[in-house]
Amino acid sequence: MRFQALNRMVRMSALPLGVARRAGLAGGLKVLGRLTDESALELHEQTADQLFEVLGGLKGGVMKFGQVLSVYEAVLPPSISDVYRRRLVLLQEAARPESAEMVHRVMEQDIGPDWQDLFASFEFDAAAAASLGQVHRAVWHDGRPVAVKVQYPDAGEQLLGDRDLLVFAMRWFTSLVAPELDGRALAGELMDRIAEELDYAQEARSQTAFRSGFADDPDFRIPEVVRQDGRVLVSEWIGGTPLAQIISSGGQAERDRAGLLLTRLMFSGIPRCGLMHGDPHPGNFRLDDDGRLGVLDFGAVHRHRPGTEPPLQKWMRVHLAEDPEELLRVLRELEFLSPDVRVDAGRLKDLFDRTGAPVRADLFKFDAAYLRDTLGGLTDSMSVGLGLAFPPDLVQAQRAIGVAIAVLCRLEAEIPFRDEGIRWLDPTPPSSSTYVL
Incomplete structure (x- = not known):
């Protein structure tokens, strides 16, 4: 096993173990999975901090795990749900981006060495980072503001490598934040569907179909696909x-x-x-x-x-x-x-x-x-x-x-x-x- 994969395993495994350890230190406060009263607030704060620290630095299915939790934290009492809302909104909107060198390498490999000629300007600092890639603001050569979605080079490998650990972590964490949910089943289905998201050509076709179906609609704005090559998808910028x-x-x-x-x-x-x-x-x-x-x-x-x-x-x-x-x-x-x-x-x-x-x-x-x-x-x-x-x-x-x-x-x-x-x-x-x- 490569060192990187081993390191990811250690960090992922630390998540559910950390929850169990803190629950034990809570002095038998409640059975794990029912910690939903005010006295558990400190435990949830510590858990949310660890969640953000570990999941925010990993990609692939792990980021999807954070997105799911950020939705279902609504089942918790307001004082506790606010703990997860603050951390996980940040996880959704401000995941740690990869380097400019990675972006240049993927763009060059999938579009060509002269890829920068397609843009009037290109911001190497990511505007947003998601589960499988990150988005950069740019201006297309004809003056249109665009969003450039660049897939992480090892997204597929990490996605498959995270599968078992993600299912393991999801089961433990949902027992804490949403005990009624089947974390194992949810994570397994999620991973199967996420694998489809690696195909940017298919995504471009789906986006184009949505844009055509909602053309000139007064209620929705679907960005136009400007160009798609391999792990790169260029779309109209949406503010x-x-x-x-x-x-x-x-x-x-x-x-x-x-x-x-x-x-x-x-x-x-x-x-x-x-x-x-x-x-x-x-x-x-x-x-x-x-x-x-x-x-x-x-x-x-x-x-x-x-x-x-x-x-x-x-x-x-x-x-x-x-x-x-x-x-x-x-x-x-x-x-x-x-x-x-x-x-x-x-x-x-x-x-x-x-x-x-x-x-x-x-x-x-x-x-x-x-x-x-x-x-x-x-x-x-x-x-x-x-x-x-x-x-x-x-x-x-x-x-x-x-x-x-x-x-x-x-x-x-x-x-x-x-x-x-x-x-x-x-x-x-x-x-x-x-x-x-």
Whole structure:
């Protein structure tokens, strides 16, 4: 094993071990995974500091781990969630960039020795660093401001090398910050999907499809792909206020507007371009001064198979079921429940009544209390929920739905979620806005 890989293993392994050690030093405060009261605040502060220090310096799947935690920390009480919010917003928006030498090497290898001739100017200091690459501001030779996404040379190797350790760390950390979640399953699925994000040519095609589907839309701004070569993707530069900033300090009108547009993006992607944005964490969105939502990063998308029912339509049908018998019928029809499996329909209805609360109100207020109640319902109904199957082709879409709902809760947005969904699931959905905030 190379020294670098060994060093990464040691640092990664230190994360869950550090949590266990601090929990032990807490004098039996609570069982690990239930440390959610005020007396645990110092423990969470120490854990968050270590999380930022270790994950902020590593790339690949480890950064995705931080992004997931930064979304699901909403399930914690406000005093504790604020600890993770401060650290992990920084992790999303300000990961440590690689050197200018690395950037020059990748650009030269994938575009050519004269690559700088394509730009009127190029800033070697990274504007943002993400899980698999970093972004640089530049000016294209025709004067257009552009974002240049450069993939880390060893991103693929590190991604595969991090897999087992990431699953290990995710299990331990989610037991601390969100005990209702299955950290092992979440991490395993994440790693499989992240591998697809290494293909910048595929990302460019997805981005172009989104831009075409949302052309001239008054609510969204999708950056144009300017050029793609190997590990380099050049796109139109998108400004605006980061969604993470709106979460931390935005007014209610901004929160509601951003929440409505995020919902609209998730529901309207398949009707408009056959794709669903697969990574709706706060770092991928900007709110323009003109009210449009700028959408970034199309490496992870759900590709809809024509002639099949969209994932969000299935989600709505399940949650709009009027009674336990109708719910069972819908679940069996959608192949979430095998014909030979017998379950307690009443308990299942109670579970989906909790998760489907947004579709039972004209306006629904997303907040941490709803998310905690939903996850609590999943825990209480675990025995009956084990009878449900989950179609493999919906795993990525379901994760995207869950992350988007968690972001809505962090925004504390009040929006017409049900009606927004229904209008886009109509066979002939509209192409312009109905609700204006």
